[in-house]
Amino acid sequence: MRLLRNLVLTSVLVAPAIAWAAPTDDEMVQMLKVIDDRQMNNGDYKSLVYIESKQQDKSDLAYQVVVYRRDLDDKLVILFLKPAAQAGQGYLRVDNNLFMYDPTVGQWERRTERERIGGTDSNRQDFDQSRLHEEYTPKFVGEEQLGTYTVNHLELDAKDGADVAYPVLQLWIDEPTGNVLKRQDLAVSGRLMRTTYYPEWQKLYSDSKGGDVYFPKEIRIFDEVEKGNKTTIVIQEVDLHSLDDSIFTKAWLESKSR
């Protein structure tokens, strides 16, 4: 009788622990792959984006930009449309190199991964395709509650040689949907640099992919070093039709300001 009671008690105590067991390394990599694959389109990607940034001691910034992506070739173009003073300015990513074009001086400059797009708190990776499973090695932190959401909290360490702005990420992934809800970027020193929230995700069917492409409807970035600085990115329109090859060239970006 005592044995039976012990067995029942053990089962009651152990069962939840088994149910909440930490995911294996492969499972965590799989989580990241899901995040990356969902946002990737086999064909091209074009979105109209509104960026608003509030910074201490400075005037608020507001931009309208168009983002062009060709995920299979790792190509990215960000073209500024508004305000008029910035119209024609743009970024081009080719072969892991990020270049910025300033039409006022008609010159290209190579920029790093830490480049603040248009002087806001956003980086190239906020607009580019997600490559988390290629660039980072995940580590499970725990299952947590983020507001009303149950999330898996992962810590990601950059792989050697990965060209990333932040060597360590903290990621909170919604358990039921697999979407990223919160992300924190840390410096080499371990200092928290940015906290990013993804309050809403949307999806669009892609003919070229033969499935849905996910994109965050809104991204809210909070600067954790310069407290009070924050940037909001709103993705207004997404178009998954194929783009002209010439778009991903310096000549095309230069032509937009002529």
Added chain:
Amino acid sequence: MRVLLVIAIRNLVQARRRTALLSTAIGLVTMLLVLLMAMSAGISDNLVKSATLLSAGHVNVGGFFKPTSGSVAPLVTNVAEIRQIVQENTPELDYMIDRNRGWGKLIGPTGHTVQSGLSGVDIDTESHMLEVIQPAFEDEYKPNGRHEIVGDPKRLSEPNTALIFVGQAKRLEVGVGDTITVQTETLGGRSNTADLTVVAVARDIGLLSGFSIYVPKKVCYDLYQLSPDTTGAVWVYLKNIDDADAVMKHLREVFAQKGYRVMDHEAAPFWMKFEGVQGEDWVGQKLDLTTWSDEVSFLMWVITAFDTVTFALVAVLLVIIVVGITNTMWNTVRERTREVGTMRAIGMRRQMVGALFMTEATLLGLFATTTGAFLGSVLAKGIDLAGIGVPVDAMKMILLSDSIHMSVHPLSVLGAIVVLTGVTALAAVWPAIRASLLQPVKALAHAE
């Protein structure tokens, strides 16, 4: 000759009012020229002082390291070997130091930010810096601060510390003991930060100090993920700064002979070379040797502009003076036509008549310019000693200092006296020739 001098002096004394007016005009122009030259020399002094403290040694062995063809960092590897080569091949050497170079965003506790260069120093080897840097009183950068120095630059020997300048302290709203954050990126392009305690606040040294802070070398190694055998540049100080060009050329040859890749000489600061080097197709280390003036060449425009304005201003004033003297001498010749006729009638030769008027003008010029130069020198010295502060940032930028510094060079003053006296004499040449050509009979009849 003596007779000429006596007559000339008597004539000048007799025409007291005219002599006084002309002397005052010439003297004021001379004084202005001496003051402007002292100001220009002061700016030059400020430039040398701030450049050789904040930006460069007399000669610099710097360079660029490219881990990949598309990325570049302003650093030199194998610093011990480089220092040894400099030591063995520079007889003109006084001493040398090496400093790390970096750039980052400084963030104060209230969230205010400043972009600044980082100089990684070993404070135990920075005796020159400790002599020149002037710690500021707390009330110079902090509202309601004490009128006393509360920091100590020597505390840069402690880990994670920083020496900043008054302008930065005001902007970041920090004082000694407060913490600032430096945000930058590693050699590999990843974000990095360091929290630094401010251990000293120094008085600004013109424009350059607004873009410089001092930190221990270890801070730079950690921020940029570098090994301790790297540095930004070896700063070579010579016994005579005028040898900088020759020593730089010699060291370029020495390093090339020893198998180092040496960049072509370009008279520009290292940070202006980034883009060009980044576009070049090579990896590894290349040395870049420069002089102090190369590293601050972007500031030379200040001196050029000031000297140009000085030249233009003095030239305009000189034209006015020349016209005035010529006109006055014409009048003198006309008034003294009868006197000239008399002198010619009693046997004075034409040349002597011309020489008499020239002597008058030269004596007038010499007296006026010497007096003006003396007053200008005294005034310049007085202004310099007074240490008058410059409240306007734009003026600080032009003067490369927070206070007006004037430097009187005796040779420059002598040059001003000689040139302006010469101009005064030249202005009298034509009236003197006309006087010497007067016919005695006509001249004697003229006055009546």
